[in-house]
Amino acid sequence: xxxQISGARERRKLETRAALTAAAIEVLxxxxxxxxxxxxxxxxxxxxxxxxxxxxxxxxxxxxxxxxAATAExxxxxxxxxxxxxxxxxALVVLEAMIDGPVFAQARELERAAGRSTATRRFxxxxxxxxxxALEEGLRRRLGPDADPIYVASLAAASFGALCAVTRLAVSxxxxxxxxxxxxxxxxxxxxxxxxAGFDEADAFPARPEMEN
Numbered sequence: 679x680x681x682q683i684s685g686a687r688e689r690r691k692l693e694t695r696a697a698l699t700a701a702a703i704e705v706l707x708x709x710x711x712x713x714x715x716x717x718x719x720x721x722x723x724x725x726x727x728x729x730x731x732x733x734x735x736x737x738x739x740x741x742x743x744x745x746x747a748a749t750a751e752x753x754x755x756x757x758x759x760x761x762x763x764x765x766x767x768x769a770l771v772v773l774e775a776m777i778d779g780p781v782f783a784q785a786r787e788l789e790r791a792a793g794r795s796t797a798t799r800r801f802x803x804x805x806x807x808x809x810x811x812a813l814e815e816g817l818r819r820r821l822g823p824d825a826d827p828i829y830v831a832s833l834a835a836a837s838f839g840a841l842c843a844v845t846r847l848a849v850s851x852x853x854x855x856x857x858x859x860x861x862x863x864x865x866x867x868x869x870x871x872x873x874x875a876g877f878d879e880a881d882a883f884p885a886r887p888e889m890e891n
Contacts, residue, residue, distance in 0.1 A: 695733050695744075697723045702740040703784060706791045711798045714741070741788070742805050748781040749809050753816030765820065766874040769837070773870065777863050782845075786858055789849045810838040821882050829882045836877070840869040 701723035705714050716737050720727045734740045752772055759768035776782070792799040814834035821830060848862035 691733075694723075694725065694729065698725070698730055698733060698740050699744050699784070702737075703787050703791075706741065706798065707787055710795055711791075711801060714738075738801070745781060745784060745805075746809070746812075748776070748779075749812055752776065753813060753819075757816060757820045765879050766870075768820075769874070770867075770870055773866060777866055778859075782862055782866075783855075783859065785845050786849050786855070786862065789845050793846075793849065806838070806842055810834055813838050825882045826884050829877075833877050833882075837870075837873055840873050841866065844869045 698719060702714060702719045704722055705718050709718070714737060716727050716730050719737065719740055720730045723730070730737075730740065734743060755772045755775075756765075756768045759771065788798075788802055792802045811834075814831055817830045817834050818825065844862065844865045848858045848865060851861050852858045
């Protein structure tokens with residue numbers, strides 16, 4: 679009985695958190711970043727302002743927390759793949775598992791909003807920069823301390839930039855969400871293939887000069 683109650687409580691928490699995120703995106707898309715207030719999000723979600731701050735410390739976190747969590751989970755999943763597996767394979771396997779999930783759908787909604795608002799675009803760029811830094815740190819964990827820092831930083835910037843670019847292209851190509859999602863799915867795969875065609879993992883570990891006798 680206790681386990682059932684605990685499980686039901688946890689489900690309600692997840693549902694409330696998801697409802698707040700959905701409400702924040704709805705406000706952003708339909709009304710703009712300027713109207714993204716705690717009161718407005720709570721009203722759309724059908725909860726109290728106090729409930730919102732029980733789940734999120736800041737209003738902007740309602741928009742970005744789920745994406746940040748997904749980024750952290752993606753990085754952890756790549757790091758946890760077999761050590762002898764090529765990084766290219768690890769990245770593609772992990773991305774394939776989440777391409778059809780809600781995270782990319784949320785990214786498309788944010789991109790649509792950013793296309794209509796300079797303030798939202800600025801907010802999104804600042805958020806993306808934090809995400810890129812998290813990816814760079816994740817690549818260091820995966821490749822180890824001997825990896826070339828230039829390789830790590832370049833791969834993080836290129837891969838995250840490719841994901842953002844593909845999101846913009848998919849949204850620009852179609853106003854229909856179903857079609858945009860399908861384009862997004864196909865183009866992410868193509869983007870990663872292009873990316874890793876240029877980033878040879880062997881280059882992450884430059885040869886050390888031989889010691890003179």
